[in-house]
Amino acid sequence: MILGTTIILAVREIRRHLLRSFLTILGIVIGVSAVVTMVTLGNGATAAVKQQISGLGANILQIRPGQGFGRGGGGPQPPDFKPADVDAIRTQIAGVKAVAPQASSSGIAVRNAANWSTTINGTTADYFTAQDWKLSAGRIFTPAEEQAGRAVCILGSTVVTNLFRQEEAVGQRFRIKDVSCQVIGTLATRGQGGFGNDQDDVVIMPIKAVQRRFTGNRDIRNIMVSVDEAYDTGTVQAATQKLLRERRNISGGKDDDFNIFDTKQIADTLQGTTQILTALLGAVAAVSLLVGGIGIMNIMLVSVTERTREIGIRLAIGAVASEVLLQFLVEAVALACLGGVIGLLLALIASVSLAPVLRVPFIFDLQINLLAFFFSALIGVVFGYFPARRAASLNPIDALRHE
Amino acid sequence: MSAPDPIIALRGVTKTFGQGATAFQAVKGVDLDIMAGDFVAVMGPSGSGKSTTMNILGCLDVPTGGEFRFKGHHVERLDRDQRALLRRRYLGFVFQGFNLLARTTALENVELPLLYRGEDKKTRADMGMAALDKVGLADWWDHTPAELSGGQQQRVAIARAIVTQPDVLLADEPTGNLDSERSVEIMDLLTDLNRTAGITVLMVTHEQDMADFAHTIIHFKDGLVDRTHATGRGQAA
Numbered sequence: 001m002i003l004g005t006t007i008i009l010a011v012r013e014i015r016r017h018l019l020r021s022f023l024t025i026l027g028i029v030i031g032v033s034a035v036v037t038m039v040t041l042g043n044g045a046t047a048a049v050k051q052q053i054s055g056l057g058a059n060i061l062q063i064r065p066g067q068g069f070g071r072g073g074g075g076p077q078p079p080d081f082k083p084a085d086v087d088a089i090r091t092q093i094a095g096v097k098a099v100a101p102q103a104s105s106s107g108i109a110v111r112n113a114a115n116w117s118t119t120i121n122g123t124t125a126d127y128f129t130a131q132d133w134k135l136s137a138g139r140i141f142t143p144a145e146e147q148a149g150r151a152v153c154i155l156g157s158t159v160v161t162n163l164f165r166q167e168e169a170v171g172q173r174f175r176i177k178d179v180s181c182q183v184i185g186t187l188a189t190r191g192q193g194g195f196g197n198d199q200d201d202v203v204i205m206p207i208k209a210v211q212r213r214f215t216g217n218r219d220i221r222n223i224m225v226s227v228d229e230a231y232d233t234g235t236v237q238a239a240t241q242k243l244l245r246e247r248r249n250i251s252g253g254k255d256d257d258f259n260i261f262d263t264k265q266i267a268d269t270l271q272g273t274t275q276i277l278t279a280l281l282g283a284v285a286a287v288s289l290l291v292g293g294i295g296i297m298n299i300m301l302v303s304v305t306e307r308t309r310e311i312g313i314r315l316a317i318g319a320v321a322s323e324v325l326l327q328f329l330v331e332a333v334a335l336a337c338l339g340g341v342i343g344l345l346l347a348l349i350a351s352v353s354l355a356p357v358l359r360v361p362f363i364f365d366l367q368i369n370l371l372a373f374f375f376s377a378l379i380g381v382v383f384g385y386f387p388a389r390r391a392a393s394l395n396p397i398d399a400l401r402h403e
Numbered sequence: 404m405s406a407p408d409p410i411i412a413l414r415g416v417t418k419t420f421g422q423g424a425t426a427f428q429a430v431k432g433v434d435l436d437i438m439a440g441d442f443v444a445v446m447g448p449s450g451s452g453k454s455t456t457m458n459i460l461g462c463l464d465v466p467t468g469g470e471f472r473f474k475g476h477h478v479e480r481l482d483r484d485q486r487a488l489l490r491r492r493y494l495g496f497v498f499q500g501f502n503l504l505a506r507t508t509a510l511e512n513v514e515l516p517l518l519y520r521g522e523d524k525k526t527r528a529d530m531g532m533a534a535l536d537k538v539g540l541a542d543w544w545d546h547t548p549a550e551l552s553g554g555q556q557q558r559v560a561i562a563r564a565i566v567t568q569p570d571v572l573l574a575d576e577p578t579g580n581l582d583s584e585r586s587v588e589i590m591d592l593l594t595d596l597n598r599t600a601g602i603t604v605l606m607v608t609h610e611q612d613m614a615d616f617a618h619t620i621i622h623f624k625d626g627l628v629d630r631t632h633a634t635g636r637g638q639a640a
Contacts, residue, residue, distance in 0.1 A: 005518050016506045313502050316463060317516045317563075318491025320484040396463050400502065 003330070006323070010331040014338070024299040025339030027292025028379065032343025032372045033350060034285035039368045040351040042278025044360035049274055051361075053267035059233055060130060060263045061240065063223040067259050078257035080219035085247055089223065093239050095231025100127035102222040103207050105214035107177035109163055116162040120176065120203050122210025123224075130226035138170040138185030141206050149208030154185040156200035176203060179213050233262050289372075292339065293379035300332050300387035311391050312399025325392035332384020333377055340376030344369055408475070409436035410570060410603055411460060416469035418455050429455040431626035432469065437619075439570065442597045442604045442637070444614035447623030454575075456623065457607055461494060461573045462486040474570065491519055495564030495602075499576040501556040503548040509535060509559045510544040516567045534566035535559070538592060554585035558592065565596060572596065574606040578613050590616040 014021045065078040083101065090099045103122040108115050125140050127133075138154065145152050153176075160169045169183045181203075190199040211218050227236045237260050244258055304311070311324055319327075347369075355362040418430040430452040437443055447453040458464040459471060462478055465486075471478045474493065478486065490496075495516075503512045513531040522530070535541045538558040548556050557577060564572055574593065578586035594616055597604045606617065614620050618637030622629040 005521065009518070012507075012511075309502065310504055313504065314515070314519075315487065316461070316490065316496050317519060318487050318489075318494075319519050320487040322484070323519065397458055400498065 003326070006326050006330045007334065009327050010334045013331055014334060020299065020303075021335060021338075024296055025292075025335050025342070027295035028289065028336055028339030028376050029292075029343045029346065031285065031289030031292040032340050032376050033346035034288055035282055036344060036347035036368055036372050037350045037354070038281040038285050039278055040347065040363065040365055041354060041358060041360060042274060042281060043363050043365055043368075044351075044355055045358070046271055046274040046278065047363055048360045049270045050267060053263060053270060059227040059229060061225040061227065061233065061237055061260050062263065063225065063240065063244070063258060063260045064221070065258045067256070079248075080221055081223055081258075083218060083220065085244065086220060086223055088243060088247060089225060089240060092243060093225075093236060095228045095236045096225055097228045098126035098129040098226040100124055100130045100224040100226075101207055101220040102127070102224060103210050103215055103220055104222075105177075105210060107214070109159060109174055109176040109203060111163045111172070111174035114163050114165075116159060118156075118159050118176075118201050118203055120205060120210055120214060122205050122207035122214075124207060126226070127204070127224065130224050133190070134188045135185045136188045137168075138183070140185060146206045146208065149206055149212050151179055151181045151209055151213070152184045152205065153181045154187060154204045155183055156187050156202040156204075157189040158198055158200040159203055160186050177214060181205070233264060237262055289375065289379065292376075293336070293383040296332055296336060296339075296380065297383035297387060300328065300384055301390070304328065304387045304391045307391075308394060308399045308402040311394050312396050312402065315394065315396035316400060321392040324394075325388045328388035328391045329381065329384050332388065333380035336376045336380025336384070337373070340373045343376065344373060347372075407439060410439040410474055411435070411437040412470075412472045413456075413459075413466075414470040414472075416456070416459065416466040416471055418452075418459065418464070419467045429626055430459075430466070433626075433628055435621070435628060437603065437605070439603055440597070440601050442594070442616070442618045443606065444617035444620045445605065445607045445623065446609070446611075446614055446620060447629070451623035452626035453607055453623040457573060457575060457605070460605060461496065462489050491516065491567070493570045495567065495569040495572045497557070497560050497564050497572065497574040497577045499579040501548070501553070501560045501580070503556055503559055503563075505549065506547055508545045508547055509540060509551070509562075512548070512559055513562045513566050515563060520567065530566055531562075534562040537565065537596075538562045552585075553581050554588060557581060557585075557589055561589070561592060561596075565600065565602065568600070569602060571603045571605060574604065576607055576609065578608065578610065583612075586610075586613060 063081070065080055081101070086099055086101045090096060100123050105120045105122075106118065107120055108117045124146055125143075128135075128140055135154070136157070140154065141152060155163075155169060163169070163174055164172065169186050172183050173180055174183070175181070187200065187204075207220070225236070225240065227233045241256065241260055245256065248257060250256060314324060314327075352362055413433050413435040416430060416433045416435075417428060419426050419428045421427055433452070433456060445453050445457060455464070459466050459478075462473065462481075463486075465481075466479050469479070473489065476489065478489065481489065504515070510528070510531045513534050514527040517527045517530055532541060532544060535544055538561050540555060540558055540562065543551065543555065548559070551559065557580075561577075572593070577593070578589050581589065590613055593604055593606065596602050604617075606613070608614050615634060616636070617634060619631060619633055621631045
């Protein structure tokens, strides 16, 4: 008997027992949809992390005093950096494309009736290069403005929205912490940062203006180094570390009192974490797929017993053992494939509707869809074979007599 | 017409079930010739070996000893699948319990043997409808067994048995589950198939009335053929 005929028989049999067929494949449906949903959302999360990290800028080293992300708990606080450190990095380290010192403060920006509490970031024109941050209007600081520490500023889009509404901001003035400030530019919208912060909620001024008018000293909280693509960030990082240790008089055995981190490193670490989580969730879901396969085997075994008489009739009529085997095997595989397809559809619906809730992009991964489908078909073959062989080995006389 | 070879020839056929001390010989050496076109009724009390012999004749079972030639094939030398192919090509089966597939239309039931022959859809439908027409149930082709009476179910079963135009029809108490009126209808149908289609019919029955429709009656007793006699109906054909 040709395979086509067997498929007709299998489809007939599945249609004849719709409820039983559905219950049989439920395990596969849940397994496939769980695996595919997990992996799809996991891939989305990985992509989201990647995108957010790339928002920090590519090939960027962030240098901060202290260890870790904060400024350290007890003990004397490590000193901030000095303008001379910035110049040293710029002139003595090879492969540095731009160095942007940063001093920050916060305050309430006021214009007419509108006021908005925001972050004030003092830096240099290099900052925009390092961050690869484009302006939506206006211009960046001139060297003269930087040198003089003029009260000019470039606004993030969140600040623009809150202070100026629909009005053109460039050229206008507003007050921040009693300092009257002129808007010379506005920044393109960046959205949420890698740590859930609003990157657009910022007022950027020349660093000297911030130091003189807000922080009251010449300390630099943070140095951002943009590394030339032709150079290895690791090498630049090591050279910078050595230089800073010398400049801060840290002797041989002592730990650094500053830290340099590579955004790419964070990106890799975070991506690695989400990938491991994805694999883990996928593996857990795969177990349910296996359980689904055992479910198919159970029902097929029951079905063989239940249909002993039918098998006897088929054998008496002239079916050879391999045809009966093929029929039951095809039936199991058809069921498993049907379960796989329904599972994939469910996974698609679940991923599309869950992705916005979890704030991850929906990325259709053809590979995992195909893999899950073929795996479910394989489960049909593996778990369908045993019952099918049992059916094929029945003695027609006994099978016909079976009640 | 030259004297034809018998379509079925048994020589010293024995069948033993079990081994050693628990062995039981159900058939103890049967010699039998059945000519093509015959209508044979097989009778005998239970345990007489008639069912075992019928299973052997239906190529469902193999003899332990002796020789069984079917259309010249030495069936005792064939394996399971070869016997299945023989059944597929030359034999039709009708059972006491009808043995139709549940939740399957009459036509699909009748088409089943054609599926195993690898006939295409159109041929299956044509041959299936022709067979249903022959048993007078063409109008009932899309009914499932549950929607048919016992007599109708048995007629569907007969249609399934003859759809492949077999040489031999084996019927195991085909009227056992039917009232006398339906039984006569079934016997008339078998008689007609035997006469018009030239199908050799082998039928097991307990009822003398039914056996009387046959041309030849074979009585089994204690694993042996006790006696064979002609009813006289055969000459009429």
